[in-house]
Amino acid sequence: MIRSEPLSLRLRESRPLSPTLRHLSLDASDGGLLPTSMPGAHLSLTLAGRQRTFRNSYSIVSRHDERAHYEIIVRRTAESRGGSAFIYDELRVGDVISASTPNSQFPLQNLARKHLLIAGGIGITPMLSFLAALRERQQALELHQVARMAEVEVVEKLLGSFASHDINIHAGRSTLRLDEVLARQPLGTHVYCCGPQALMDAVDAAAAATGWPASHVHRENFGAAGGEPFTVRLAKSGREIAVGEHETMLEALENAGVPMASLCRGGACGECRTGLLDGTPDHRDHFLTDSEKASCTAIMPCVSRAKTSSLTIDL
Amino acid sequence: MVMESRNNAASAFAEGTKLSDFDERWLIVSHSQAIPSPHDRDRDHEFRSVQHLLIALRHRLSREFMGFRLYVIGTEPFVWKVRGTAEEFGLGCDEVRLFAIGSLARRVFCNHCRTITEGVKTDIVICSGCRANLFVRDHFSRRLNAFAGVQVDAEVPGEIPEAKELYL
Numbered sequence: 145m146i147r148s149e150p151l152s153l154r155l156r157e158s159r160p161l162s163p164t165l166r167h168l169s170l171d172a173s174d175g176g177l178l179p180t181s182m183p184g185a186h187l188s189l190t191l192a193g194r195q196r197t198f199r200n201s202y203s204i205v206s207r208h209d210e211r212a213h214y215e216i217i218v219r220r221t222a223e224s225r226g227g228s229a230f231i232y233d234e235l236r237v238g239d240v241i242s243a244s245t246p247n248s249q250f251p252l253q254n255l256a257r258k259h260l261l262i263a264g265g266i267g268i269t270p271m272l273s274f275l276a277a278l279r280e281r282q283q284a285l286e287l288h289q290v291a292r293m294a295e296v297e298v299v300e301k302l303l304g305s306f307a308s309h310d311i312n313i314h315a316g317r318s319t320l321r322l323d324e325v326l327a328r329q330p331l332g333t334h335v336y337c338c339g340p341q342a343l344m345d346a347v348d349a350a351a352a353a354t355g356w357p358a359s360h361v362h363r364e365n366f367g368a369a370g371g372e373p374f375t376v377r378l379a380k381s382g383r384e385i386a387v388g389e390h391e392t393m394l395e396a397l398e399n400a401g402v403p404m405a406s407l408c409r410g411g412a413c414g415e416c417r418t419g420l421l422d423g424t425p426d427h428r429d430h431f432l433t434d435s436e437k438a439s440c441t442a443i444m445p446c447v448s449r450a451k452t453s454s455l456t457i458d459l
Numbered sequence: 460m461v462m463e464s465r466n467n468a469a470s471a472f473a474e475g476t477k478l479s480d481f482d483e484r485w486l487i488v489s490h491s492q493a494i495p496s497p498h499d500r501d502r503d504h505e506f507r508s509v510q511h512l513l514i515a516l517r518h519r520l521s522r523e524f525m526g527f528r529l530y531v532i533g534t535e536p537f538v539w540k541v542r543g544t545a546e547e548f549g550l551g552c553d554e555v556r557l558f559a560i561g562s563l564a565r566r567v568f569c570n571h572c573r574t575i576t577e578g579v580k581t582d583i584v585i586c587s588g589c590r591a592n593l594f595v596r597d598h599f600s601r602r603l604n605a606f607a608g609v610q611v612d613a614e615v616p617g618e619i620p621e622a623k624e625l626y627l
Contacts, residue, residue: 255549255551256549257548257549258549326525327524327525327526328524329524329525330523330524330525330549331520331523331524331525331527331548331549331550331554332548332549332550333525333549354525354526355525355526355527355528356525356526357551357553357554358553359551359553360525360551360553
């Protein structure tokens with residue numbers, strides 16, 4: 145279901161988990177019940193900063209059937225496009241923000257006989273809602289969480305209530321032997337990966353090498369970070385809009401007042417698909433098929449960029 | 460590789476593929492003395508019947524790992540039976556390849572009394588459960604491993620067209 149009416153949420157509580165991780169709890173600004181989400185769903189927040197508006201998606205870490213509030217965990221990154229900096233520096237308890245209805249591009253597979261969860265860093269967030277759901281459904285699971293040494297303690301705390309399950313925390317990638325882990329999974333296992341691109345690519349590669357069918361491999365895609373600046377030309381109106389190094393094409397279009405449909409903002413859902421007329425794209429999405437990408441006739445402006453100095457799109 | 464019979468099994472293969480390319484070959488020989496080899500290293504195993512093979516297959520699948528592939532050659536009821544068993548163990552359609560050869564005879568599910576009539580070669584058949592004259596549709600249920608059969612004279616009782624042998 146795609147519901148477009150935004151939710152009005154109030155920041156109920158905000159507490160630091162570490163110097164760069166913050167746990168937020170949001171409830172309905174009218175005090176009512178929120179829509180149920182799904183395990184693995186995310187919330188897209190509209191953050192109205194002084195200079196510009198950010199739309200950032202965060203996985204919901206509270207239980208999917210918790211309707212009194214949604215909980216998310218936000219990492220402050222140095223290369224932040226500004227959304228997480230806004231949450232850290234400007235958002236105060238009691239403030240009201242607009243958000244999308246929870247949306248899921250990363251569902252649990254109902255026919256799986258076992259769920260193998262592999263996460264890196266902040267990729268732990270969708271796994272927290274998975275773990276709660278799987279524990280309740282009494283389904284077989286195995287989790288591997290990679291964390292920097294300095295964050296092992298906070299990860300242990302977050303996973304503390306699941307300690308009786310097959311939970312493995314790795315301080316760094318070196319102790320996680322993906323090929324061995326994937327090769328010893330029973331038939332009917334599905335693997336879910338969320339984390340840095342390199343980890344997700346490594347899981348894809350190890351799964352393919354072990355003979356896993358692609359239909360059993362699932363990944364949560366975060367928006368790729370920025371890149372070289374370029375110009376986007378709108379074929380119908382003739383406008384030219386500059387896309388900066390630290391913003392996405394979708395954000396640049398929105399900030400220029402171009403009405404754009406969007407949902408996951410991570411290259412997964414296909415909502416912002418736009419026709420491409422000229423220029424060489426740097427496809428970073430996971431929605432277009434390989435042949436669509438090769439034909440260069442469409443682009444997902446939420447994550448994809450340009451290899452040429454400009455792109456002409458069908459708007 | 461699981462085979463219902465040795466006859467024509469090779470016709471399932473693309474050019475250049477041979478039976479010996481498969482890690483293991485399980486074959487039904489319909490012989491009461493047949494016994495599968497107890498040695499895991501043996502690549503050929505023989506079974507007395509479909510039931511005999513399915514029991515061994517269940518045991519085997521329960522201790523297999525991701526990356527496993529199952530190939531099945533036989534009549535349509537047989538290949539779907541094996542596929543249903545594989546599904547119970549979590550194997551999806553990407554991990555099981557079916558190739559139907561031999562008789563086209565159908566298993567027919569009576570939509571009215573839910574009895575399955577085996578080995579149907581004609582487009583109209585008398586249900587082995589409720590004796591209704593059933594028209595054999597092309598509608599196949601993977602779950603039931605059967606074609607749908609609906610009463611042919613539901614509108615005008617007794618008006619039954621002549622049956623044609625279509626599924627030999």
